[in-house]
Amino acid sequence: MSQQPERVRRVLVALGGNAMSAPDGSATEQDQITALRAAGGHLADLIGEGVDVVITHGNGPQVGNLLLKNEFSVSVAAPVSLAWCGAQTQATIGFTLMNALGDAFTERGFTRPVVSLVTRTRVAADDPAFGNPVKPIGRYRAKDEAQQFIDLGQQWRDFGEKGWRRVVASPQPLEVLEAPTAKALADGGNVVIAAGGGGIPVVQSDEGLVGVDAVIDKDLAAAVLGPALGADTLIIATDVEAAILHYGTPQARSLGHVSVAEIRDFEAQGHFAAGSMGPKVAAARTFVESGGRAAIITKLDLLAEAARRPIGEVGTVITQTGAMAAAAPQNSQPTA
Numbered sequence: 341m342s343q344q345p346e347r348v349r350r351v352l353v354a355l356g357g358n359a360m361s362a363p364d365g366s367a368t369e370q371d372q373i374t375a376l377r378a379a380g381g382h383l384a385d386l387i388g389e390g391v392d393v394v395i396t397h398g399n400g401p402q403v404g405n406l407l408l409k410n411e412f413s414v415s416v417a418a419p420v421s422l423a424w425c426g427a428q429t430q431a432t433i434g435f436t437l438m439n440a441l442g443d444a445f446t447e448r449g450f451t452r453p454v455v456s457l458v459t460r461t462r463v464a465a466d467d468p469a470f471g472n473p474v475k476p477i478g479r480y481r482a483k484d485e486a487q488q489f490i491d492l493g494q495q496w497r498d499f500g501e502k503g504w505r506r507v508v509a510s511p512q513p514l515e516v517l518e519a520p521t522a523k524a525l526a527d528g529g530n531v532v533i534a535a536g537g538g539g540i541p542v543v544q545s546d547e548g549l550v551g552v553d554a555v556i557d558k559d560l561a562a563a564v565l566g567p568a569l570g571a572d573t574l575i576i577a578t579d580v581e582a583a584i585l586h587y588g589t590p591q592a593r594s595l596g597h598v599s600v601a602e603i604r605d606f607e608a609q610g611h612f613a614a615g616s617m618g619p620k621v622a623a624a625r626t627f628v629e630s631g632g633r634a635a636i637i638t639k640l641d642l643l644a645e646a647a648r649r650p651i652g653e654v655g656t657v658i659t660q661t662g663a664m665a666a667a668a669p670q671n672s673q674p675t676a
């Protein structure tokens with residue numbers, strides 16, 4: 341009926357850490373090439389079906405690597421900002437994914453231009469997150485090691501037995517500055533990679549736009565980027581088939597097709613952990629609230645299936661009205 345989906349025309353895919361690192365989370369150059377080759381295959385399946393695909397991605401392990409280098413070389417070369425780390429990882433991940441996609445297209449017998457954009461995301465200079473940095477990044481270190489970075493102006497926090505770890509602000513993304521460019525490139529038939537790592541965080545200052553030491557959640561940035569691209573669908577590709585209610589308890593159950601109102605209730609009940617599933621669910625809901633047709637949270641391998649199959653059959657799906665309006669009461673059993 342009217343609830344039945346039109347075809348997915350333009351999808352923004354947000355790739356999680358497992359698409360860019362080995363299963364154990366390590367992110368050597370070869371680990372990243374291998375993981376992105378697999379992701380590239382799934383993306384190429386979708387692109388080969390005529391869907392416009394824009395790709396965004398995380399960068400946690402990659403920035404972690406750069407921070408380590410910063411720290412080990414602190415006595416000979418001044419550490420660079422998180423904004424610079426973000427810019428560097430957009431380039432290395434973009435490059436690796438461009439190669440992976442090109443090869444995957446060739447294997448499937450077609451060709452499409454791929455472009456990767458260095459992308460900035462504007463955040464508010466007075467975002468409350470700057471006054472209360474809570475996002476831990478990089479390695480744990482002993483207190484005396486941490487002190488040399490604290491002396492450089494960084495904030496580090498005592499995590500007890502594990503040691504000290506740097507904490508940074510994770511402000512709300514307001515605007516992806518290169519979104520109009522990304523849209524024009526997608527309209528022109530390019531596969532676009534944009535806003536990697538959530539975009540390089542910038543704030544408006546007296547000197548113009550400047551990078552800031554912060555990290556932006558890539559899923560929340562995707563929720564801002566998607567509507568600006570005219571994407572009808574957002575797919576958040578991670579390492580679980582669906583969001584789970586009562587996660588980690590005997591009552592755990594996969595969540596299928598739900599409405600914006602229903603997901604709000606589940607969020608309020610605290611089903612989705614902060615820093616992992618929480619921002620994914622919030623991003624998926626925000627995308628639909630901003631006019632997107634559907635947002636899907638599922639496993640990377642199910643990417644093409646999720647776009648191909650009727651809404652609600654794969655993963656956790658959020659639409660404005662959910663499954664109820666499709667005259668299928670209790671129809672929320674997912675594939676998982």
Ligand code: ADP
Pocket residue numbers: 355356357358398577578579580582583584585586587611612613615616617618
């Ligand atoms: P990515 O690296 O793909 O962005 P994350 O590791 O940040 O993914 O988030 C996915 C993880 O969230 C899952 O592997 C799982 O461990 C965790 N998680 C926390 N709460 C839930 C939940 N309610 N349902 C499913 N997964 C959850």
Ligand code: MG
Pocket residue numbers: 356357358
């Ligand atoms: Mg992860």
